[in-house]
Amino acid sequence: MRIYVVDSFTETPFSGNPAGVVLLDAPASETWMRSVAAEMKHAETAFVVLDGTEPKPLRWFTPTTEVDLCGHATLATAHVLGGDQRFSTRSGELICTDAGDGWIGMDFPASAPSPADGPADLAEALPGATVRAVLSTSDDLLVRVGSAAEVRALEPDLERIGAWPLRGVIVTAEGDRDGIDFVSRFFAPASGIPEDPVTGSAHCKLAPYWAAELGRAGAELVGEQTSARGGFVRATPHGDRIALRGRAVTVLEGDLKV
Incomplete structure (x- = not known):
């Protein structure tokens, strides 16, 4: 399967936040995804299922645990897939849009402290x-x-x-x-x-x-x-x-x- 490393929130390689992105043909086990994330050693690795389901199932793992929401790995996934994207996640549906000139917009839940x-x-x-x-x-x-x-x-x-x-x-x-x-x-x-x-x-x-x-x-x-x-x-x-x-x-x- 295809795997990528994408630097997010930057346009300069080796800056911003690196994320792994794994493209899956079918859902994978949590144990396997944890192992891949630990191997990648990035703050988060994203796993997106491309089996025709919409919104596309998307999950994020640190080297030790699954997280409920990750901005930079979502941005990385949308960058890899290109165009407008809809993802089904633990934080609900997330919508990413191609904003032109390399910019990607993301609609996320806000959390006022x-x-x-x-x-x-x-x-x-x-x-x-x-x-x-x-x-x-x-x-x-x-x-x-x-x-x-x-x-x-x-x-x-x-x-x-x-x-x-x-x-x-x-x-x-x-x-x-x-x-x-x-x-x-x-x-x-x-x-x-x-x-x-x-x-x-x-x-x-x-x-x-x-x-x-x-x-x-x-x-x-x-x-x-x-x-x-x-x-x-x-x-x-x-x-x-x-x-x-x-x-x-x-x-x-x-x-x-x-």
Whole structure:
């Protein structure tokens, strides 16, 4: 079967967030998909079934677990298949559209965060960061810190974060240069991902928060994820949905023989 590696939320190879994409003729066992994802070692590997079913069944696995929603691997899958696509997932039906000039639009569920207390050892887990706000989402913790420079310089205690009963932690601050509304980083050691390079699903939470904070309801926001690879996500919240836009580039294509 065909397998791809695609760098998402970028137009430059070896930046953005790499995802595996496996094209299946029929549904595969969960054990097998977990094994392939562990072999690929990317933050997520997507498995899409091409047996004529519409919407196409799509699942995502980290090296250790299945996840409910993954933006960059969905973008990678739509990039591989081309054109407009509809996927059936654990987060409902997801629609991807060819937006022209290499851009792909994705209609995802939004998840506005709400204020929370946070773990007792939050400050120790984020040394050097000035915590301005702590919010909870369906499965992540969102922490706003004092500046974009703090986000970039952060060296979190991943052992502490991995012990929290969460998918991961989103650390964010207002953007500090023209054209960037906010910056972020995402850490998910409990899911086998010390740091995710660019996280589409995190922007389903970041964009509603920053739209309210910046008074930009209904406007497209540009988020920069400031990991070592880095990448950009364009996001427009509208009610309980969010429109994400990004580009992607294929860096590997081959045959999976097991």
